[in-house]
Amino acid sequence: MSMTKMQSPGRLVPEKKWFTERALNFIERNGNRLPTPAMLFLYGLLLTLVLSYLFSLISFDMIDPRSGQAIEVKNLLTGNYLAGFFASMVTTFTSFPPLGVVLVAIMGVGVAEDSGFINTTLKKLLVMTPTRFISPMVVFIGAVSSIASDAGYVLVIPMGGIIFHAAGRHPLAGLAAAFAGVSGGFSAGLLPGPTDPLVQGFTQAAAQTLDPGYLVNPLCNFFFTFSSTFLIALLGWYVTDKVIEPRLDGNVKVNDDIELNEDHAHISQEEHKAFRKAGWAILTMLALLVLIAWPTASPMRNAEGSLTAFNAPMMGSIVPFIFVVFLIPSLIFGFATKKYQGSADAIAAMSRSLVPMCGYMIMAFFCALFLKAFGDSNMGTLIALSGAQVLQAMNLPGQLTIIGIVLLTGVVNLFIGSLSAKWALIGPIFIPMLMSVGISPELAQAAYRVGDSSTNIISPMLTYFPLVVVFFQRYVKGAGIGTVASTMLPYSIVFLIGWTALLLAFWAFGLPLGISAPYEYVAG
Numbered sequence: 130m131s132m133t134k135m136q137s138p139g140r141l142v143p144e145k146k147w148f149t150e151r152a153l154n155f156i157e158r159n160g161n162r163l164p165t166p167a168m169l170f171l172y173g174l175l176l177t178l179v180l181s182y183l184f185s186l187i188s189f190d191m192i193d194p195r196s197g198q199a200i201e202v203k204n205l206l207t208g209n210y211l212a213g214f215f216a217s218m219v220t221t222f223t224s225f226p227p228l229g230v231v232l233v234a235i236m237g238v239g240v241a242e243d244s245g246f247i248n249t250t251l252k253k254l255l256v257m258t259p260t261r262f263i264s265p266m267v268v269f270i271g272a273v274s275s276i277a278s279d280a281g282y283v284l285v286i287p288m289g290g291i292i293f294h295a296a297g298r299h300p301l302a303g304l305a306a307a308f309a310g311v312s313g314g315f316s317a318g319l320l321p322g323p324t325d326p327l328v329q330g331f332t333q334a335a336a337q338t339l340d341p342g343y344l345v346n347p348l349c350n351f352f353f354t355f356s357s358t359f360l361i362a363l364l365g366w367y368v369t370d371k372v373i374e375p376r377l378d379g380n381v382k383v384n385d386d387i388e389l390n391e392d393h394a395h396i397s398q399e400e401h402k403a404f405r406k407a408g409w410a411i412l413t414m415l416a417l418l419v420l421i422a423w424p425t426a427s428p429m430r431n432a433e434g435s436l437t438a439f440n441a442p443m444m445g446s447i448v449p450f451i452f453v454v455f456l457i458p459s460l461i462f463g464f465a466t467k468k469y470q471g472s473a474d475a476i477a478a479m480s481r482s483l484v485p486m487c488g489y490m491i492m493a494f495f496c497a498l499f500l501k502a503f504g505d506s507n508m509g510t511l512i513a514l515s516g517a518q519v520l521q522a523m524n525l526p527g528q529l530t531i532i533g534i535v536l537l538t539g540v541v542n543l544f545i546g547s548l549s550a551k552w553a554l555i556g557p558i559f560i561p562m563l564m565s566v567g568i569s570p571e572l573a574q575a576a577y578r579v580g581d582s583s584t585n586i587i588s589p590m591l592t593y594f595p596l597v598v599v600f601f602q603r604y605v606k607g608a609g610i611g612t613v614a615s616t617m618l619p620y621s622i623v624f625l626i627g628w629t630a631l632l633l634a635f636w637a638f639g640l641p642l643g644i645s646a647p648y649e650y651v652a653g
Contacts, residue, residue: 167488167491167492167494167495168495169550170492170495170496170498170499170550170553171495171499173499173503174495174498174499174502177205177499177502177503177506177508178205178206178502179206180506180508181202181203181204181205181206181502181506181508182204182205182206184202184506184508184511185201185202185203185204187202189201189202189511191511191515200507200510200511201507202506202507202508202511203505203506203507205502205505205506210505214498214501214502217501218498221497221498221501222493222494222497222498224497225330225493225494225496225497228330228490228493228497231326231327231330231486231489232483232486232490233448233449233452234322234326234448234451234452235482235483235486236452236456236479236482236483237451237452237453237454237455237456237459238322238451238455238482239478239479239481239482239483240455240456240459240460240463240475240478240479240482241455241456241458241459242482243459243463243468243478243481243482244459244460244462244463244466244468244469244478245400245462245463245466245468246404246407246458246459246462246463247274247459249396249400249403249404249462250404252288252395252396253396253404256396260296263292263293263296263298263303264302264306264365264366264369264370265362265363265365265366266362267285267289267292267293267303267306267307267310267365268306268307268309268310268314268361268362268365268366268369269310269358269359269361269362269365270285270307270310271285271286271289271306271307271308271309271310271311271312271314272310272311272314272315272317272318272357272358272361272362273310273318273319273320273358274310274311275310275311275312275314275315275316275317275318275322275324282311282312282593282596282597285307285310285311286304286307286308286311286597286600287304287307287600287603288307289303289304289305289306289307289308290303290304290307290600290603290604291303293306294604298374299374299377299378300604301373301377301601301604301605301608301616302369302373302374302377304597304600304601304604305369305373305616305617305620306365306369306373308586308597308613308617309361309365309368309369309586309617309620309624310361310362310365312582312585312586312591312593313361313365313582313583313585313586313617313620313621313624314357314358314361314365314582314624315548315581315582315585316350316354316357316578316579316581316582317354317355317357317358317360317361317582318354318355318358319355319358321347321348321351321447321451322451324548325347325348325350325351325354325447326347326447326448327548327549328548328549328552328574328577328578329345329346329347329349329574331549331552331553331556332345332349332552332556332560332570332571332573332574333345333570334500334556334557335509335556335557335559335560335561335570336560336561336564336570338503338504338509338510338557338560338561339509339510339560339561339564339565340564340652343570345570345571345574346444346571346643346644346645346646347444347447347448348447348643348644349571349574349642349643349644349645349646350571350574350575350578350642350643350646351643351644352640352641352642352643352644353575353631353632353635353642353643354578354643356631356635357628357631360627360628360631361624361628364620364623364624364627364628365620367623368619368620368623372619373616373619373620377616399465399466399467400466402465403461403462403465403466404462406461406462406465407458407459407461407462407465408458410457410458410461411454411458414453414454414457414458415454418450422436422443428442429441429442429443429446430442430443444644460475463475463478489549492547492549492550496549496550496553499553500553500557503557504557509557509558509561510561512558512561512562527566527567527568527636528633528636530563530566530568531568531572531573531576531629531632531633531636532629532633534559534563534573534576534577534580535576535577535579535580535583535625535629535632536580536625537555537580538551538555538576538577538579538580538581538584539580539581539583539584539625541555542580542581542584542585542588543584543587543588548581551577551581552574552577552581555577556573556577559573560573560574563650564650564652567649567650567651568648568649568650569646569647569648569649569650570650571642571643571646571647571648572636572642572646572647572648575632575642576629576632579625579628579629579632580625582624582628583621583624583625583628584621584625586617586620586621587614587617587618587621594610594613597613598610598612598613601613601616636648
């Protein structure tokens with residue numbers, strides 16, 4: 130749809146198309162023609178098999194740093210390899226690193242969302258906000274809600290419009306601020322969430338193609354993502370109040386027939402009481418965890434007494450902790466509000482939380498097969514070292530290389546919306562390549578998350594993008610994809626610049642990205 134302006138309430142008058150909108154329309158049309166992520170991995174698997182045969186006929190003079198020998202690409206189109214590949218297909222899938230951790234974590238988050246615990250938490254935070262701080266709080270709550278993205282999209286975004294409209298401000302600015310927080314700040318957050326082990330699994334698998342013993346901590350970006358939550362709120366505050374709302378006030382008028390639904394922000398006395406009980410449960414669990422982990426002889430520590438080492442039970446229990454910390458308070462809340470009448474209701478909530486993951490599991494199946502074949506062929510090492518030679522020849526500062534990864538991720542995000550699909554595709558190539566020039570997988574992962582999140586809000590490939598268009602149309606009937614994309618573009622640009630600057634500042638001052646997260650990779 131072309132760029133438009135409002136002449137009367139709810140009426141759009143076409144204007145000349147701007148270059149940005151034409152580019153977005155081009156991306157939308159051609160992006161829709163791409164196969165699904167599962168099919169992309171299947172095609173990647175088939176292409177890997179064919180290329181492995183062709184490259185196996187070529188001799189390379191590059192030295193594999195793991196063996197000290199010249200690199201050889203293994204031909205996978207042999208009877209012996211294919212027989213073993215099919216025989217191990219089930220275990221290849223079930224041992225796929227991200228699969229188990231994501232499914233376990235999502236069950237706990239799913240109960241928290243289904244019980245109403247997350248919704249009530251978000252309502253409380255929004256309702257208690259002073260009027261002058263509405264913009265940063267809406268963005269902030271959106272970023273926090275990304276731990277349960279469905280709750281953010283279906284609750285925080287429409288509530289952003291309602292709160293702004295009730296305060297006499299432009300409702301589209303409220304929708305935009307909430308969308309910027311929920312989706313643009315997807316990789317920010319105050320608590321570890323399912324995204325952390327999800328991307329960590331892909332990062333570790335990619336790093337092990339070059340260094341088989343390399344381990345990545347699931348919380349390797351936690352300090353950075355925690356700090357990013359406040360940055361996103363500040364940047365979103367500036368863009369909303371100084372760029373978006375002034376433009377909307379002068380050009381886009383709201384429909385005359387809008388009726389506010391105050392029930393979206395209503396919290397019953399029963400929910401208040403249940404929330405207090407759930408809150409005390411969380412505090413109790415955290416206190417117990419501290420009491421258990423604090424002693425030097427704690428079973429949560431490794432033999433050397435460390436809590437944060439990879440072989441410490443504490444680090445191996447992060448995903449179960451996420452599951453329990455969400456599950457128990459949510460069950461207390463659900464039973465206290467009588468949403469749940471018995472254990473069967475809680476199990477049903479877990480089951481419902483896994484239904485949307487069916488598509489992910491199918492993608493994970495083909496992704497696991499692709500990564501196995503790609504790793505077995507040794508082509509990943511060949512590509513990584515070839516790319517490393519190019520990077521070394523260019524002699525770019527590491528900071529410019531990281532900026533390039535952020536921008537590349539943003540471009541790819543316009544065509545492939547899935548965070549995990551993109552990282553599974555480009556991670557096995559870029560992580561070993563960056564490791565070869567001394568950049569750690571943990572830093573590369575942080576750069577990827579910045580580029581991915583910042584451009585979610587302008588990507589027509591985002592699953593929830595059509596839903597946001599519907600929210601916009603509630604206030605302006607003629608709004609469409611172009612309306613949403615043009616409104617969100619300033620957020621995307623500012624987030625890209627500001628968030629990348631924060632990552633570089635962390636690096637420059639040596640601030641820890643997370644737990645066990647070096648900036649440089651040194652081959653062992």
